[in-house]
Amino acid sequence: MMPRDGFPLSRTDAKVNAVSMTISEKIIASHAGLDRVIPGQLVECSVDLVLGNDITTPPAIVEFEKIGLPVFDREKIALVPDHFTPNKDIKSAELARMVRDFAAKHRIKHYFEIGEMGIEHVLLPEKGLVGPGQLVIGADSHTCTYGALNAFATGVGSTDMAAAMATGRTWFKVPSSVKVILTGSLPRWVGGKDVILHLIGQIGVDGALYQALEFAGGGVSALTMADRLTVANMAIEAGAKNGIFPYDQRTADFYSGKPAADFQPCQPDPGADYAREITIDLSRLEPLVARPHLPENVVPVSQLPDIAIDQVVIGSCTNGRLEDLAVAADILAGGRVRPGVRLIVIPGSQQVYLDALERGYIKTFIEAGAVVSTPTCGPCLGGHMGILAAGERAVATTNRNFRGRMGHVDSEVYLAGPAVAAASARLGKISSPGELGL
Amino acid sequence: MIIKGKVWRYGDNVDTDVIIPARYLNITDIRQLASHCLEDLDPGFTGKVSPGDIIVAGTNFGCGSSREHAPAVIKQAGVACVVAASFARIFYRNAINIGLPVLEVGEAVSRLTEGDVIEIDAGRGQIVNLSRGQTISARPLPQFVAEIAACGGLINYVRERYRNGV
Numbered sequence: 001m002m003p004r005d006g007f008p009l010s011r012t013d014a015k016v017n018a019v020s021m022t023i024s025e026k027i028i029a030s031h032a033g034l035d036r037v038i039p040g041q042l043v044e045c046s047v048d049l050v051l052g053n054d055i056t057t058p059p060a061i062v063e064f065e066k067i068g069l070p071v072f073d074r075e076k077i078a079l080v081p082d083h084f085t086p087n088k089d090i091k092s093a094e095l096a097r098m099v100r101d102f103a104a105k106h107r108i109k110h111y112f113e114i115g116e117m118g119i120e121h122v123l124l125p126e127k128g129l130v131g132p133g134q135l136v137i138g139a140d141s142h143t144c145t146y147g148a149l150n151a152f153a154t155g156v157g158s159t160d161m162a163a164a165m166a167t168g169r170t171w172f173k174v175p176s177s178v179k180v181i182l183t184g185s186l187p188r189w190v191g192g193k194d195v196i197l198h199l200i201g202q203i204g205v206d207g208a209l210y211q212a213l214e215f216a217g218g219g220v221s222a223l224t225m226a227d228r229l230t231v232a233n234m235a236i237e238a239g240a241k242n243g244i245f246p247y248d249q250r251t252a253d254f255y256s257g258k259p260a261a262d263f264q265p266c267q268p269d270p271g272a273d274y275a276r277e278i279t280i281d282l283s284r285l286e287p288l289v290a291r292p293h294l295p296e297n298v299v300p301v302s303q304l305p306d307i308a309i310d311q312v313v314i315g316s317c318t319n320g321r322l323e324d325l326a327v328a329a330d331i332l333a334g335g336r337v338r339p340g341v342r343l344i345v346i347p348g349s350q351q352v353y354l355d356a357l358e359r360g361y362i363k364t365f366i367e368a369g370a371v372v373s374t375p376t377c378g379p380c381l382g383g384h385m386g387i388l389a390a391g392e393r394a395v396a397t398t399n400r401n402f403r404g405r406m407g408h409v410d411s412e413v414y415l416a417g418p419a420v421a422a423a424s425a426r427l428g429k430i431s432s433p434g435e436l437g438l
Numbered sequence: 439m440i441i442k443g444k445v446w447r448y449g450d451n452v453d454t455d456v457i458i459p460a461r462y463l464n465i466t467d468i469r470q471l472a473s474h475c476l477e478d479l480d481p482g483f484t485g486k487v488s489p490g491d492i493i494v495a496g497t498n499f500g501c502g503s504s505r506e507h508a509p510a511v512i513k514q515a516g517v518a519c520v521v522a523a524s525f526a527r528i529f530y531r532n533a534i535n536i537g538l539p540v541l542e543v544g545e546a547v548s549r550l551t552e553g554d555v556i557e558i559d560a561g562r563g564q565i566v567n568l569s570r571g572q573t574i575s576a577r578p579l580p581q582f583v584a585e586i587a588a589c590g591g592l593i594n595y596v597r598e599r600y601r602n603g604v
Contacts, residue, residue, distance in 0.1 A: 056504065059506055067593060067597055068597070091466070139504055141503050156504060157506035157532035159592050160532075206501070209498065209527065236528075239501065239527070381460040402456065403453075
């Protein structure tokens, strides 16, 4: 079969007879109108959703208007101002207004204003706007989060977003897939963050460059959806195009009570070809951190000397879900944040905030000495709500610890899951819950 | 297209946060934004780079954020081409889409050092190190990607196609 729009294909006839495909290949093929695709092939795909935020959408709007077409589908574009919102300054307010005006002009259905918004990758799954078998692109690198839900989802830039808003299509080089086989189940206080940090520590920040990370094995069923979202979220931190999970009962359960949508669960074919296989025994993992200034600098907390900290951030598209706050609340209940440490908790969405309130987590945080913020990406990217001064050190449940990421170029970020973050806040140094006798 | 310029040399994993720190992403004026290009990696960069110069770096250049501001400020700062051992995929895509030439050369990048004057034939994927008299081959752009590059970026490419009723 020829591609719909005559894109040149670099397929080799010898390999095209292989029928078995990985999950990513199957979703790409179905969206390219092809029976099969092979790694390296260039294809044009229809997209089920195009996403942008308050930083990436304004440049996309400028490019979109140069094309001179209307939006391809006002119901398949999601605009989530979450990075510098609530507007941190006048310039940010102007960016947010540009997005708001564009949403109104084009009657974009999924625009989320303050009061109903959340961090995009927490919000869209929660609303049921992304799901199994879909192909989603977003002008945000952590768009790969939706792979947890069995979607092929990847980050792009503003110009790709603009072209897709106009045409409903985008081009891809089909990635080869790396099979990550998970076995066993996680010990107490070890979560999805430790799984993905372990993997990045093993393969490096470019260990899956241009590739798909496909998770498989009996250990998958032991991971909660919150854990899977955290794992898929940081696939980009290994250089991957996407991270993707198979569809199972937990995926089905995630959508119960959400609006029905046209999802097409997708499993890998038996005999699909993988570039390499990596096995992780979940039961052998322990609480980990990534030291500055790369997510691959992964070490067990148990092997660290005493490292004093100034700030702890619990939140972000990586770990801002209710399950993450539950872990933190468990550790902070009845305890206090160490004097001299600032603990900032950021629920990932209004719904997460509300649920955390109802379950008493917010009270626990405030009584422990934390501040609780409205949903925002905020400090994760050094935007606002918790910027570090020169020489300061933070433990954060966020996704990047690049130089200057959370503030001053001479500040430091240690990446960790919510259990290590909460324990560290109580002890004033990088710690695991075990050090609190938990 | 022939590009000739001086090399500014950086290491592995140059991330988008050091190319253009997020604290400046509320700026919409590209010239003002570009005055902060590489500020957290090489604070003097914008003062010393000359139009036509070339950034040469190690593996995984442009890792991190999807911010297109990263290739945009490099282009606006006057850099004519980025040559790297390898690129992070979103940066690579963004560079092509906005018309910033990028060339992947693998380990051969070790033969390019700061201050070298090099001549790049982007179409043929060939780099001549004029300072050292060596020639390096880059991986050629896939044909379709080369078409986008030839149009000066994705928007021109899409306009062209839809104007022609494809």
